[in-house]
Amino acid sequence: MSDLAGAERFAIAVSTPGSPLFHHYLSPDAYTARFGQPASLGEFGVTARASVAQTARSVQTCSRYWAEHVRSFSPSYRGLTKGSLPICGYSATQLRAAYGASWAATGHGQTIALTESEAPTAMLQTLREYAKRNHLPAPKASQYKEIHVGSSGQCSKGSRDAAQYNDEAEMDSEAVYAMAPSANQLMVVGNGCDEDHALLNAILAVLIGDGHRPLASIVSNSWQIPIGDLPPQTVHAIAVRAAAEGVGLYFSSGDTPGLTTTASDPYVVAVGGTTLGLGRWNNRVFETGWSNDTAVLDEGKWSDIGISGAGGGTSLDYAQPAYQKGVVPPSMSHVRIGNRTVVNRTVPDIAAVADLDTGMLTGYTSSDDGQYKTQVNAGTSLAAPLIAGLIADAQQGQRTSFGFTNPLFYRLYGTRAFHDVLPLQNLAAYTPANSTDSASVDVFDSQNSSDTDQVTAKGYDTVTGVGTPNGLAFILGLRRTAR
Incomplete structure (x- = not known):
């Protein structure tokens, strides 16, 4: 028998500043002894979706920084007649500047696990080349480890998504390295014919650890x-266990408007998305x-193909967690279920x-061909x-892990720890x-009620949560609030 209700109470107590149990985490063995066995995932016969968008661009069709190259177009679209060419891809230096990563905090002594459904090719070699091209210190062999969990037998046709995510795992590793070049990385590749099962088992492998620690x-x-692909309780049991053990789960909010099972859970950190314009000197434009809102030029006329963007919204499954009270406005936390209006969990948390x-x-x-290729x-x-x-940067040198960080984030809401992501009008990227x-043209920060009820707004919003990290203020704020 498992005691999920008891585990929930414990998980929120160890995650909430001021609680007598704050940061008194359980070991994996102690969690099992107290609250029961790990969740049994079963076989669902459905497929998890990796949330990734990718393409290759040449220097003739992109900008190294925002508005380096601006092009006019005709006819106008939504009153706009010009747009910047899309960014050629920000470097580690640019992204570190955007979010204020400093060389005083590089994630030293921390371990970040990355759960994947496909193994990368020569990841350490790839990471070393990425570091070289981005003027980062070369990773040591001891900084990267890869393990595989689950069965790797023959799968029946159609039982696992045949699409390869190309450089999904590589991107995850490089993004972590850009922000925390001294942290250790553990890539956990989930095997098995059912991708949901495989990926959730990858998380469980981290949580079970060696029994003494994750x-x-x-x-x-x-x-x-x-x-709808699986019962939300399956993810919930894993998320609660993670919080009780002092492990923070950071989930993509999704690359389409609306909610996902994984990001909706109140015991995970749902990470939303932004459009970021950096200037010539890495200043935030x-x-x-x-x-x-994307449109393509078809026989001299613009054809609107709809809204694309980050996931978010209000859950129908979970009540509003205590950490969101007083932060999420009623217009975003209230939802109709049947003939009742309830106050529920809102996504995302940060972006x-x-x-x-x-x-x-x-x-x-x-x-x-073994060559390093970029996109x-x-x-x-x-x-x-x-x-x-x-987060690894902020945890560096601390006595204990931050664990589930939402209670910390929402306490820091409205402080300098976060950039408040604001609405924007009349700005677009244009691709000849x-x-x-x-x-094509992409008009930024577009809302269309037929596609999504999400909005970008001053303060908390359903696209970016409480905002984006603001460098040293974010790091010091987390450390102070976690004491």
Whole structure:
């Protein structure tokens, strides 16, 4: 028998500043003895979706920094007649400047786990090349470890998603390295014919650890499980266990408007997405919620293909957690269920850059020819490991891990620890036509009630949560609040 209700009470107590149990975590063996066996995942026969957006761009169709190259277009779209060429992919230097990562805090002594559904090719070699090209210290062999969990037998056709996510695992590792180059990385690859099962087992492997301690205190999960693909209680049992053991689970909020099962849970940190404009000197020109209205030029006319952006919204499954009270406005926390209006869990909690128009330049080692190749990558699957890396920076030198950080984030709401991500109007990225694709335009921070009821707003919002990290103020704020 498991005692999930008791585990929930314990998990929130060890995560909440001021509680007598604050940061008195349980070991994996102690958790099992007190609250029962780990969740049995079973076989669901469905597929988790990695939340990733990617493409390759040439220097002729992109900008090294925001508005380096601005192009006019005709006819106008939504009153706009010009836009910046998309970013060629931000470097580690640019992203470290954007979120204030300093060389005093580099994640030394911390371990970040990355859960993946596909193993990368020559990851340490890839990471060393990424470090070289981005003027970062070279990773030591001891900093990267890869383990595989679950069965790796033959799967029936269609039982596992055949699509390869190309450099998803590489992007996760490089994003963490950009923010926390001294942290240790543990890549946990989930095997098995059922991808949901495999990925959740990867998290469980971290939590069970060696029985005495988990394998990492920070887990970056750049994937999502859509609502309806499995019972939310399955994710919930794992999330509660993580919090009780002092492990922070950081989940992508998703790369389409709306909610996911994984990000909706009140015991995980849901990482939303932004569109980030950095200037020539790495100054922040703007940062707004990632919600783009995209149109393509078709026979001289613009054809609107709808909104793309970060996931978020109000859960139908979970009541509003105590840490969100007084922060999330009623307009975002109230939801109708049947004939009742209830106050529920709202997503996301925090955010970082996720828009492909302002993405990160990542690299991977080709399995075909062994060459290191680069491409722009983004999505909330970029935002999650960026945040995980910054958490490692903040945890550096602390007596204990921060564990589940939402109670800390919401206490820091409204302080200098966060950049408040604000609405934006009349700004767009423009991609000229090439030999294969039509011209396109992305109008930033667009809302359309037929696509999403999410909004970017002053204060908390359903695209970016409480905001994005603000460097030293974020790091020191977490350390102070976690005492």
